[in-house]
Amino acid sequence: MGSLLADNKKNGQVRITQYTGLPGKQTIAGIDHLLLVLPAKIPAAVWGKIPQGSKVQALMRRKAPGKLPAISTRVNNKRQTALHVGTLDAHASAFEALTFGRKMVAAALSEKAGTIGIWVLGFDTEMQGWIVERVTAAALAAAWSMPAFKSTPRAEKIKGIKIIGLDQAADLSRELAEAEGNNLARWLTALPPNILDATSYVALLRELSKEKGWQFRKYGVRELEKMGAGAFLAVAQGNADDSAAIVRLRYRPGSKTARPVLSLVGKGIIFDTGGTNLKQFMSMLDMHIDMGGSAVAVAILSTITRMRRSEAVDCWLAITENRTGPTAYKSQDVVTALNGKTIQTIHTDAEGRMALADTLVLASKDKPDLIIDYATLTGACMTAITTRYSGVFTNRPHWHPILKRSGRDSGERVWPFPIGGDFMDDLKSDTADLQQCAPNGGGDHILAGSFLNEFVDKKIPWVHVDLSACKHKGGLAHVATDITGFGVRYTMNLLIDKNAFGDADWK
Numbered sequence: 221m222g223s224l225l226a227d228n229k230k231n232g233q234v235r236i237t238q239y240t241g242l243p244g245k246q247t248i249a250g251i252d253h254l255l256l257v258l259p260a261k262i263p264a265a266v267w268g269k270i271p272q273g274s275k276v277q278a279l280m281r282r283k284a285p286g287k288l289p290a291i292s293t294r295v296n297n298k299r300q301t302a303l304h305v306g307t308l309d310a311h312a313s314a315f316e317a318l319t320f321g322r323k324m325v326a327a328a329l330s331e332k333a334g335t336i337g338i339w340v341l342g343f344d345t346e347m348q349g350w351i352v353e354r355v356t357a358a359a360l361a362a363a364w365s366m367p368a369f370k371s372t373p374r375a376e377k378i379k380g381i382k383i384i385g386l387d388q389a390a391d392l393s394r395e396l397a398e399a400e401g402n403n404l405a406r407w408l409t410a411l412p413p414n415i416l417d418a419t420s421y422v423a424l425l426r427e428l429s430k431e432k433g434w435q436f437r438k439y440g441v442r443e444l445e446k447m448g449a450g451a452f453l454a455v456a457q458g459n460a461d462d463s464a465a466i467v468r469l470r471y472r473p474g475s476k477t478a479r480p481v482l483s484l485v486g487k488g489i490i491f492d493t494g495g496t497n498l499k500q501f502m503s504m505l506d507m508h509i510d511m512g513g514s515a516v517a518v519a520i521l522s523t524i525t526r527m528r529r530s531e532a533v534d535c536w537l538a539i540t541e542n543r544t545g546p547t548a549y550k551s552q553d554v555v556t557a558l559n560g561k562t563i564q565t566i567h568t569d570a571e572g573r574m575a576l577a578d579t580l581v582l583a584s585k586d587k588p589d590l591i592i593d594y595a596t597l598t599g600a601c602m603t604a605i606t607t608r609y610s611g612v613f614t615n616r617p618h619w620h621p622i623l624k625r626s627g628r629d630s631g632e633r634v635w636p637f638p639i640g641g642d643f644m645d646d647l648k649s650d651t652a653d654l655q656q657c658a659p660n661g662g663g664d665h666i667l668a669g670s671f672l673n674e675f676v677d678k679k680i681p682w683v684h685v686d687l688s689a690c691k692h693k694g695g696l697a698h699v700a701t702d703i704t705g706f707g708v709r710y711t712m713n714l715l716i717d718k719n720a721f722g723d724a725d726w727k
């Protein structure tokens with residue numbers, strides 16, 4: 221096999237063309253699947269603007285409530301353009317608009333491959349642009365092929381995107397950057413664990429760094445031993461070889477030695493068997509996605525790079541497997557983390573917090589203004605908020621409303637939970653500074669966040685994202701695949717719209 225990255229070069233490459241003003245017959249005849257988006261309360265003026273308006277109006281009167289698309293028909297032109305009409309509330313949330321986009325695009329994809337047209341009609345100019353961005357995000361997600369290693373290659377479905385009937389041309393640069401990030405996150409997360417093992421993952425990151433202009437640094441097992449990264453190494457010691465590593469990527473648009481404004485940290489467990497405390501079959505089946513946090517962290521760095529942001533950003537990835545075997549760590553081991561704290565291990569399946577602990581210490585050393593970590597960390601978080609939301613935790617609890625708002629505004633929804641304080645009673649240990657987790661009792665997502673908090677410099681604002689929405693059956697928001705790539709849109713909203721860059725304390 222060649223380079224994973226090089227083999228994937230053309231994936232998702234789709235041309236977007238924009239047309240302003242009322243579209244003529246010719247423009248519509250150049251489209252295979254036209255998605256027409258109308259407001260829930262349809263103004264009478266729209267019928268005269270669309271092809272076969274009175275027929276469409278009659279069909280819309282007979283539509284079944286709640287169906288999406290509301291109706292599907294064909295335009296009487298040479299191409300027999302498929303027309304899918306859907307209505308969207310003028311006050312729709314970002315999540316609703318993205319979900320709407322996914323369902324409309326899915327209708328087009330259920331037919332033959334071709335050009336997708338997007339026409340948002342009957343809204344004011346600002347809302348039109350806002351909806352166009354979200355439906356386009358869904359089309360860009362659908363244009364991306366997830367990894368498939370079949371002997372017959374999968375045919376591309378979307379041959380181009382034409383956005384028509386615009387009041388003014390849309391600036392889609394952010395949507396494109398975020399789509400590229402989301403696609404990268406999903407693709408990396410879905411790769412089979414024998415193809416994306418620790419060795420090939422590190423090699424891929426090295427190659428990606430060259431392409432993106434990032435500084436690349438690998439901390440291998442020997443070096444981490446010398447440094448005293450006992451928490452990460454407790455997990456890595458069960459591996460068949462010493463391919464585990466903590467990788468640091470640096471985006472430096474200005475001075476090469478600038479202090480990072482932001483450090484992204486990701487959990488990269490290539491495959492999680494649970495370790496000595498082995499998982500059951502169904503719980504282990506999908507554990508190649510346990511590196512999803514690292515994939516999202518890299519994807520966000522890629523999005524920031526593509527948007528040519530001026531801030532210096534670091535990305536730290538904790539890459540290892542969690543395996544069984546004679547050398548694997550076990551309950552009641554005591555290990556010393558990089559910051560000198562000793563940990564009494566309880567359950568080997570709580571390996572994510574072990575691998576992240578040392579990685580957070582490393583990230584803290586460079587004194588960034590903000591650290592955000594991403595991890596498919598706990599089943600408890602899924603129990604608490606299902607796989608529709610992800611959990612957020614922070615050492616700055618007054619940020620909870622801002623963190624939640626970014627979820628609402630980006631369409632990647634989160635819910636905040638408390639950490640620390642008296643929760644630490646549950647992590648008290650007789651033999652070490654703290655326990656890795658509690659042997660029983662609920663709220664493991666809160667305890668995991670509380671545990672991680674012990675490895676972040678208190679002076680540095682920190683947000684932990686427990687990616688319970690990393691995988692959601694049938695897709696989530698604009699993304700139609702089970703693996704969602706959740707986190708890119710959320711973080712970009714937090715960084716740019718909520719101004720977490722440079723104003724990290726949100727006073």
Ligand SMILES: [Zn+2]
Pocket residue numbers: 492494542568569570571572
């Ligand atoms: Zn685990």
